[in-house]
Amino acid sequence: MHSIIIFASGAGSNAQAIIDYFKDNNDAKVSLIVSNKKDAGVLNIAAKENIESLLINKKELDDATFVDRLQALKPSLIVLAGFLLKIPDVIIKTFPEKIINIHPSLLPKYGGKGMYGQHVHQAVLENKEIESGITIHYVNEVYDNGGKILQAYCPVLSNDTPANLAERIHQLEHFYYPRSINFLLKHM
Numbered sequence: 326m327h328s329i330i331i332f333a334s335g336a337g338s339n340a341q342a343i344i345d346y347f348k349d350n351n352d353a354k355v356s357l358i359v360s361n362k363k364d365a366g367v368l369n370i371a372a373k374e375n376i377e378s379l380l381i382n383k384k385e386l387d388d389a390t391f392v393d394r395l396q397a398l399k400p401s402l403i404v405l406a407g408f409l410l411k412i413p414d415v416i417i418k419t420f421p422e423k424i425i426n427i428h429p430s431l432l433p434k435y436g437g438k439g440m441y442g443q444h445v446h447q448a449v450l451e452n453k454e455i456e457s458g459i460t461i462h463y464v465n466e467v468y469d470n471g472g473k474i475l476q477a478y479c480p481v482l483s484n485d486t487p488a489n490l491a492e493r494i495h496q497l498e499h500f501y502y503p504r505s506i507n508f509l510l511k512h513m
């Protein structure tokens with residue numbers, strides 16, 4: 326049985342899509358949800374779904390105790406789904422090629438520090454892009470720079486607002502993130 330650990334700071338719609346996708350799967354399950362925000366929607370999702378959750382702060386993220394706790398679960402993948410803190414090097418070194426992230430743009434465009442959520446979609450619209458999309462990639466020591474696993478595209482329409490572009494992007498994420506995870510697990 327593959328163990329998946331999700332890290333998320335926000336509403337958790339991607340976490341929900343991943344949980345739903347693997348619900349009837351006997352080969353993989355979400356074993357832990359980690360968040361750094363006590364009022365994050367993703368923690369309510371964990372409670373509702375009976376999945377163990379853990380609230381941590383920036384300092385604890387670096388602690389040996391936290392790394393040990395992750396290791397004890399023997400995760401096949403650590404899945405970042407809207408996690409806003411930088412992953413410390415000790416975690417990256419402990420779980421090589423096991424940490425993945427989803428970014429709401431076609432990297433390398435609109436990536437890097439400060440490029441998250443509405444900031445990304447605002448910039449895409451300001452630059453009058455005709456397409457945007459998502460990038461699922463491995464996490465390494467540099468923000469949004471690890472090897473790509475999948476990119477999916479969607480159009481940017483002339484009357485788009487950051488909010489409705491975000492909605493279209495979320496739909497791509499909810500479809501492709503669980504399936505990319507499944508693909509990676511099957512090829513381990």
Ligand code: GRF
Pocket residue numbers: 333334335336337338339340406407408427428429442495498
């Ligand atoms: C997603 O758009 C993802 O691309 C980004 O953070 C957002 C998280 O949304 N990294 P949600 O909390 O899963 O709804």
